[in-house]
Amino acid sequence: MQLITTVNGEDWTLDAAPADVLLDVLRERIGIKSPKIGCERGDCGSCTIIMDGRTVRSCLVLAVEADGHEITTVEGIGYDGLSELQRLMLGNNSFQCGFCAPAIVLAATELLEHNPNPSRHDVQEALAGNLCRCTGYEPIIEAVLSAGGGGTE
Amino acid sequence: MIAHEFDYRRPASLGEAVGIMSEYPGSVQILAGGTDLVAWLRDDAVAPDVLVDIKDVPGLRDITVGDDALSIGSLVTFTELIESDLVREHAPLLVEMAETVASTGIRNRATMVGNICSAVPSCDAGPVLLVYDTTVHVAGPAGERCVDINDWFVGLRQTALTDDEVVTRVDIKLRQHGGVYVKLMRYAGEDLAQAAVGVVVYPNNEYKVAFGAVAPTPFRSTRIEDALRGKLLDEALVAEVVAVVADEISPITDMRASAEYRTRMTEVMLERGLWEASARFAGTGSDYGVRLI
Numbered sequence: 001m002q003l004i005t006t007v008n009g010e011d012w013t014l015d016a017a018p019a020d021v022l023l024d025v026l027r028e029r030i031g032i033k034s035p036k037i038g039c040e041r042g043d044c045g046s047c048t049i050i051m052d053g054r055t056v057r058s059c060l061v062l063a064v065e066a067d068g069h070e071i072t073t074v075e076g077i078g079y080d081g082l083s084e085l086q087r088l089m090l091g092n093n094s095f096q097c098g099f100c101a102p103a104i105v106l107a108a109t110e111l112l113e114h115n116p117n118p119s120r121h122d123v124q125e126a127l128a129g130n131l132c133r134c135t136g137y138e139p140i141i142e143a144v145l146s147a148g149g150g151g152t153e
Numbered sequence: 154m155i156a157h158e159f160d161y162r163r164p165a166s167l168g169e170a171v172g173i174m175s176e177y178p179g180s181v182q183i184l185a186g187g188t189d190l191v192a193w194l195r196d197d198a199v200a201p202d203v204l205v206d207i208k209d210v211p212g213l214r215d216i217t218v219g220d221d222a223l224s225i226g227s228l229v230t231f232t233e234l235i236e237s238d239l240v241r242e243h244a245p246l247l248v249e250m251a252e253t254v255a256s257t258g259i260r261n262r263a264t265m266v267g268n269i270c271s272a273v274p275s276c277d278a279g280p281v282l283l284v285y286d287t288t289v290h291v292a293g294p295a296g297e298r299c300v301d302i303n304d305w306f307v308g309l310r311q312t313a314l315t316d317d318e319v320v321t322r323v324d325i326k327l328r329q330h331g332g333v334y335v336k337l338m339r340y341a342g343e344d345l346a347q348a349a350v351g352v353v354v355y356p357n358n359e360y361k362v363a364f365g366a367v368a369p370t371p372f373r374s375t376r377i378e379d380a381l382r383g384k385l386l387d388e389a390l391v392a393e394v395v396a397v398v399a400d401e402i403s404p405i406t407d408m409r410a411s412a413e414y415r416t417r418m419t420e421v422m423l424e425r426g427l428w429e430a431s432a433r434f435a436g437t438g439s440d441y442g443v444r445l446i
Contacts, residue, residue: 001161018161018204021191024154041192042259043343054232054261060191061262064161065184065206107257129256129343 005066007032008076016063023047023058025066026073034074034102038131045130048103049073055103055110074102077109085109085147092143096134104130108144118148155194160203167210167292167321174317175294177203183319184208185228188255188263189271205319213321218243222288222324227267231260244325245441246332246353250281252442253336256343266320269305272312272370273345279306279371280351281334283363286326293318306370330355331434335422335445336365339409347410350422352430358383360430362394362423367402367415374401377423386431394427395420422446 003016007030016025023040026032026049038046040059047059050072077083082090085108095101104127111118111126118126123144124137132140164170174181180202184190193199207213213228216237223243225234231251234240241248247265254260254268254277268278269289287302291314300313302323307313314320332353338344349365360381365371377394384390404415425445432438 018159019155019157019194021155021195040195042188042255045256045258048258055258056262057188057258060188060259062161062184062187062191062204064163065187065208110257125252126257128341129258 001064001067003064003067005068006070008072008079014063018062018064020063021059022049022061022063022066025063026058026071032073032075036099036102038099043129043131045103045107046100048106048130050106050110053110053113055107072106074105077105083109085112085144088143088146089140092139092146094135094139094143095132100130100132104132104140108140108147111144112148116148118144120145123148155191156197157194157200159194159201161206162203163206163209165209165211167212167319170205170207170210170319171292171294171317173203173205174319177201179316181205181316183270185267186230186263188259189267189273207319215322216240218327222326224322224324225265226322227320228264229266230262230264231255231268232257234265235260241441243327244285246281246285246334246351247278247325249332249441250277250334250336250351253277253334253338253346253444259343266323269323270312270314270320272306272310274309274369274371275346275349275366276371277334277336277346277349277365280349280363280365281332282323282325283371283373284332284351284353284361285330286328288324288326289313290321290324291318292321297321303373306372309369328355329434331430331432331438333426333430333433333445335426337410337415337418337422337446341444345409348404348415348419348422350419350426352423352426354430354434358385360427362427364402364419367404367419369403376401381427386427391424391427395424398423418446 036046038044042057042060049058182201184204184206213226215226217224231254234251265278268276289300330353335350337347346366351363353361362377363373398420404412406412
């Protein structure tokens with residue numbers, strides 16, 4: 001089936017089989033590797049992308065469902081240099097191995113768009129379901145709170 | 154990767170959707186949010202010949218309130234429930250429930266109606282819709298029909314929906330109430346329920362009590378409701394109904410919890426839930442969303 005989608009501001013027209021999963025098409029056909037293959041059942045969060053302004057698990061979306069929709073990955077966030085959130089994460093050593101980082105940047109970006117001044121609870125809720133095995137989450141949460149102007153409330 | 158092939162159709166109307174389903178009797182899966190279905194396809198747990206993606210069918214995304222009911226379309230996601238002022242005003246238990254479902258990235262996609270169509274024992278929407286006066290509206294080749302939520306869950310992952318039908322919306326009757334949804338999880342923030350309790354208190358001390366994840370389907374306990382009917386809560390009454398919980402539920406032991414643990418915790422959750430639902434009815438309880446466990 002033909003599929004027309006916008007990925008990080010670029011229009012793509014592709015042929016995809018109904019059984020093709022969006023995560024695989026993004027990685028293998030479009031060449032965007034920031035959404036990671038983790039659990040492939042929606043639990044770990046590492047395949048997160050933003051679709052029409054909201055984070056979704058690209059491992060649980062069929063490629064044909066993206067027809068007519070707009071996708072943003074972390075590559076699309078950094079076009080004009082790092083975002084404020086990304087700079088704060090870097091400065092705070094928020095990540096170690098980095099496998100979860102693209103997803104967590106997107107989840108936190110979505111949060112800050114809807115809730116520019118989140119509480120610690122809001123941040124924890126928004127990041128829940130994005131597993132990080134390195135950091136214990138604290139340096140990530142601190143960076144998101146700083147980006148929201150909340151510091152270490 | 155999904156190993157088997159299927160067709161994908163995206164009808165532009167309800168009539169077209171029902172027509173496609175009649176063409177492929179018994180081998181159709183309806184695709185809404187897909188958060189269960191795509192995982193099941195990958196696991197080969199389902200192998201349909203065709204997926205009918207209903208996301209372009211108009212009218213299924215609406216949240217509206219009429220004279221006597223709040224209507225929630227079958228494409229409404231858990232995130233949309235959480236963000237809806239109408240839902241928060243008229244059926245706040247849906248918000249409390251939706252906030253416990255998986256994670257934001259799932260809630261942005263998963264629909265409440267899909268949750269009761271998947272009908273796994275731990276489905277969060279089950280106990281909450283059971284304690285509300287809920288009617289499921291269904292469209293099929295013979296037109297539309299209504300299914301009382303009490304007739305909806307007919308077995309493990311089985312509902313009253315037939316192979317050629319699609320849910321259009323659920324209606325929740327508008328009534329003064331206070332309620333609670335208590336969900337036990339291994340960790341806050343994305344787990345399935347190990348056990349769940351829904352309680353609503355209506356005027357004249359009418360109670361509805363439902364359980365999730367402790368039987369093959371979510372279910373109401375009429376035995377507990379009958380014991381409570383017409384009475385104000387006191388310690389003795391709460392103890393009396395908590396004492397029958399172990400008889401009423403039939404939990405399993407699996408990787409997420411033992412039957413014994415589920416049973417004991419369900420007793421605790423019912424006790425706390427009854428008091429909190431009554432307090433919320435009286436206007437003295439916690440805000441919806443405050444977790445009791």
